[in-house]
Amino acid sequence: MATPDEPGAIARGASAPNGSGRGNGTALIEAEHLELYFPVKKGILVDRTVAHVHAVDDVSLVLTEGETLGVVGESGCGKSTLARCLVRLHEPTGGTLRFRGRDITKLNRRGLQPIRREVQMVFQDPVSSLNPRKRVGQIIGVPMRLHGVDGSDVESRVRDLLHRVGLNPEHINRFPHEFSGGQRQRIGVARALAVNPKLLVLDEPVSALDVSVQAQVINLLDDLQDEFGLSYMFIAHDLSIVRHVSDRIVVMYLGKLMEVSPARELYEKPIHPYTQALLAAIPIPDPHENQARARTVLGGEPPNPIDPPPGCRFHTRCPHATEICATTEPPLAEYAGGHLAACHHPQSVGAEEIASAVRSSLSPTSAGDAMPDAEAARQAGDPAPGDPATGRGARTGATPPSPSAGPGSGAP
């Protein structure tokens, strides 16, 4: 098994987008043990750092070319900070970050310049992220000029982009306030696309929009991805909308990865209890189904990221937590099909699957070696892979993936 310290080990170990995904397997961004702590300062004369906000805490992941990686977690889980770290709007305080294989962890502004063109960000609030005093033509055109598009070509390219994002090219001279929320988000997308990026980091791009408009923007993003060969990192606060865009989904809690899974599988077979809770928390727009499913409402609130709990970060709220969860941080166990989960008591998987799981090279360095106990699961009786969304037990047709299909890291 490759040690996590060997460069590239993580990329080899994890860039296994599942068959249905769009990714072609070439790593675009690789994060290894990425860490961003914000200092909390205090002092009478000289500020001393008295504590840290553990915003991103030893996160390793890979984003491959052409894929969409969904990042999901509740407020304060570090998803936005992680995104800003990956595009180097923040400098990580630890770990390594590579873009197309090149170490960009410590690059300065100038060194980052070419990468800035390839990686663009779209923000949540379409109202405040567009300069109200600039016309649409300027908002989209200026980044083009900055990145060396010839002046005379700019206008025709702006018009073309407006058309591609579903806006009227005639509106090139309008101001942002003359557009609706959904249209403004289209402008935000067009601005990001202006410099022909390879990766768009979308920070809750549709959260502020009405449902019917959300769908319009999501469909647009889907079209643009195919048209421009883009990779997306799509950040969301719940599991509903990411499902439609993601090839793989990362679930974060309090700065750590809880689960990484091919998108479809995450919904059919959530392994981490936190993922289950996130799924159960979304009410189903169907009164009968909604009443029928046994919803476990997760109690409590996320702990303070300044002083995160030891062991598994989720154990204070977890319905399955035992002693070990409070003391030992679980490693990311890799199950069949490139499905990773950091949990001592994995759900929706049988004893066989647990037994064949291996410690993933993406595991945090602070995590122990304690892999989930297959024997205990066997004694407890194999939990049938249930339907987490309805909570109605086994669903026909949900075939458990064969346990021998664990690709990625070598034999343990």
Added chain:
Amino acid sequence: MARFAVRRALSALALLFATSVVVFGAFEVIPSYNPAQAIAGRNATPTTVAEVSRKFGFDKPVYTQYVNTMKLVFTGKVIDYQDDLNVVDQFRKRFPVTLSLVLPAGILWFGMAVVLGSVSAMRAGRLTDRVVMVAAIVGVSIPVVLLAALLLYFFAYKLTWFPNTGYHGLSNPVQWAYHLILPWIALAVLNIGFYSRVLRSGLLDMANQDFVRTARAKGLSRGQVFRRHMLRNSLMPIITMFGLDFATAIGGAALITEAVFNLPGIGQYEASSIGNLDVPPILVGAILTAFFVVLFGALIDILYGLLDPRIRLTG
């Protein structure tokens, strides 16, 4: 709190030092500046001037002069060049006059601004609001000199309701107030106009705040909502302005009013010193103003902390 006090004290020292250096340095670069000549008098011989220069240390390097002057300032022995008077004594004598002018005027302008700003905001868009706001504009745009002159002309000369000019000590409070009413008004009007406009717009912003809506939804009366929820949060900007305006005014910035009404305050003294390129009073005045600005800045921050629990005092 300890952190706050220590940091503020340190920044005050730094500011006072910087102010004194800037003031002192500024005079060094004025071409016609020759303090020895000024002290020796217009008709003095070059020998006398040279002697004065040596006696006062004007022949020494600038930094030595600075150190010496600052020593004199802080031991209270510094004298001005125009009248050979002890500067600190002058300030001590004149300060009550300035305070008599500025303190009541400050209360007047702050109080009136709160009343007018509140009335205006409560009646936004209606006639009262428009009248108040037009009056405020007039108040802001009229020069203090002109206003003071007009007040004197109408109320002192024509109507003779108030005395002409001059200052009466506090030993006779009635006379004191009687002589100061016009100066108070002259000093306050500009700020009333300014502050009431700031307060009005702050209150109108506040009216759209979610928590004000909550307060109304609770069934509180308009007055309760206004006093408990809107006014308190809208006062901060004008309190900040007040702290700084008040600090500079008692440091001598009310000089126009003092001059027109012939009040022997700090401002008047500073004005005449500037005319005579008389460094010591200007230096002391500047240090005093800087001190007040820092002091009131700190007081405002403490008040902020009391008004808004989210603000923690840091340096």
Added chain:
Amino acid sequence: MAERLLEVAELEVSFATEDGLVRAVDGVSFALHRGEVVAIVGESGSGKSVTVMTLMGLTRGVNSRFGGSARLGDRELVTASEAELERVRGAEIAMIFQDPISSLSPVMRIGDQIVEQIRAHEKVSKGAAMDRAVELMERVGIPRARDRARNYPHEFSGGMRQRVMIALALSLSPSVLIADEPTTALDVTIQAQILQEVKQLSQESSSGVIFVTHDLGVVADIADRVIVMYAGQVVEQGTLEEIFYDPQHPYTWGLLGSVTRMDRPPPRRLPAIPGLPPSLTDPPEGCHFAPRCPLRFDRCHELPPLQARVPGVAGHLDRCWLQAGDKRDRREVEGQIGLATEAVA
């Protein structure tokens, strides 16, 4: 049928703006009974929030115009004097707002904010009111309530602040509780907690609840009856069952179709309703939804009245000219209720 608490009839609210008169609420009628939860669903600009804020007189202003009626028992709210409304607000109708962060005064202790509400309506001592405030905070699940009452809002998490808002709203046992998107600003796991709380409390208190939301999942979870609003008008209203399993208005179909269903495999493409809601200063002549409706026909130039159109079902009203049988055939997309959008370019 349970006691009728509130009856809204042909309510109209418009605001004079520089761009003209905005018809925010255009003839809304509904009733609320004791013990029931009525959900008002719609997107931004549908008039759902303005409707409920008007019930409390919170939309009054120099530029506001009102019409129609809203009766709380014997009391007419639309024309009530400000003094009369002050007695109603907080005591008989209470409201929980969307954003718990900005909806509490940042400079007042939590306990004092509840005490203030109690003492605005009842002559009780500060101490007694504080005891009640603490009791209320305990009831909505705030731990160590006695200590927490001395904290300021910024020392609470979003979920806890929304609990405070609920405690505040319940403090005088109002007969009508209005919740205006109370969970929209919260994380999903916290939303689930708050929904459970609201459900439980509404059952205990037997008051009527008006729950305003854009989220049909939340509606399915909490409502007894549903009112669907679009561009200032009610386009459909009925029981929870009727709206979800026999929806009559194409806009309702579109809404139902565009929510993600976690219990079903995701569709290849997310169903969207094409176009944008109309301007409220200049709404379309006939059916307000017609310009976006793939099923529109000649008659849609005329505004359909809100009336019962399903044979034999009196309480299920809608505003669409299509025949009930016709609708049944045309509201399915890939086996689910939705708005087939191919018809519109």
